[in-house]
Amino acid sequence: MTRKILYIRNFASKVDINTYNLQEIGFGKALVRKGYDCDIVYYTDESESHEQTIYTYRKNRLSIIWMPAFKFLSNGIYLKVLKKSFLDKYDYIITTEYNQIMTYLLSILCKDKLILYHGPYRDNSKKLVQKVYDTFFLKTIAKNIKYVFSKSKLAEAYLKNKGLKRAQTLGVGLDISRFESGELIDVPNEIKEKFDNIGNKKVLLYVGKLEERRNIKFLFNVFYKLKKLNEDVSLLVVGDGKQEDVEAYFMYTKQLGIEHDINYIKKVSQEHLKYIYEKAHVFLLPTKYDPFGMVLLESMYFGVPIVSSVNGGAVTIIDNEINGFIIETFDEDLWVNKISLLLGNESLRAQFSNNGKRNIRENFIWDVIAEKLLEKIHQERIK
Secondary structure, eight states: OOEEEEEEOOBOSOOOTTSTTOHHHHHHHHHHHTTEEEEEEEEOSSSSOEEEEEEEETTEEEEEEEEOOEEETTEEEOTTTTSHHHHTTOSEEEEEOTTSHHHHHHHHHSGGGEEEEEOOOSOOSOHHHHHHHIIIIIHHHHHHOOEEEESSHHHHHHHHHHTOTTOEEOOOOBOGGGTOSOOOOOOOHHHHHHHHHHTTSEEEEEESOOSGGGTHHHHHHHHHHHHHHOSSEEEEEEOOOOHHHHHHHHHHHHHHTOGGGEEEESOOOGGGHHHHHHHOSEEEEOOSOOSOOHHHHHHHHTTOOEEEESOHHHHHHOOBTTTEEEESSOOHHHHHHHHHHHHHOHHHHHHHHHHHHHHHHHHSBHHHHHHHHHHHHHHHHTO
């Protein structure tokens, strides 16, 4: 009889499955390769559910169940999922985030086969709602859910502080199949032109949303100071944001006088990411908060040394001064110092690069994460 796993993304927001960084799909594919059929529940604003098979391996398959939900704040409540006849079809059910109402309901309905996979390591911005949720629901969740996994070490500590003492870090994986297809990809002229502009300069790379949380002005301030020390450097920024925010950020670069040293690409498709990373010398992520930035996995996989702030992904995958630098403060001079050290020391960059690539391949691809999950569940069951 085929073993089945249900994976529920509890946020009631639409996703585009053609984007490159949907963790549920990467994880789901790995579980299929481990011999499970896997269904992923994603929200749809259509009135009826429908199913879409997106991946098969041998006799197993990965399907998306597009399902309408009752929306409450950022919560999605999937009424169809809560039916016993629906839940009984699955051997395990993965729910995302402890502070989603679906997690609480599932902890009552199917606690013996429920797996919590949690990413955030801070309370959300709705402090009163969070407090009410914890007051009424947290004790039941902590008591009932047997399998509790976090995406990062910071999230593990956060969950344990909440009372979920079984929490253990699983991590997040990278779907490397899209980078290793072997197909020759034509690089768009826009990307080629950016690197023609850069020429032989060393490339600092930022990939991500342009927003206040990502500390973009700090990034530009650091680059401004670097330019004073080293003319032979360029900053490549890849990402989008609200139009007014993007315009304000690049107006700021003009105030600093560095606008001609920054190359900006609004969006890069997944098949062209490899080209971008392979051209970079150092990756920068000065974010104020991030549960687990997939860009860190990608950078390390391609051997780009990382200089990052403290965040979920960084503290989980970076061994400080072994395969990257984690800087605990937003001291511009300290950031400039560490970046300059990497730019000026080819041997150190090569050491960080090799260590990082090995770390991802051994510990942070989805097949490794899936194997770790299934092993830990087996260990819990035989206790």
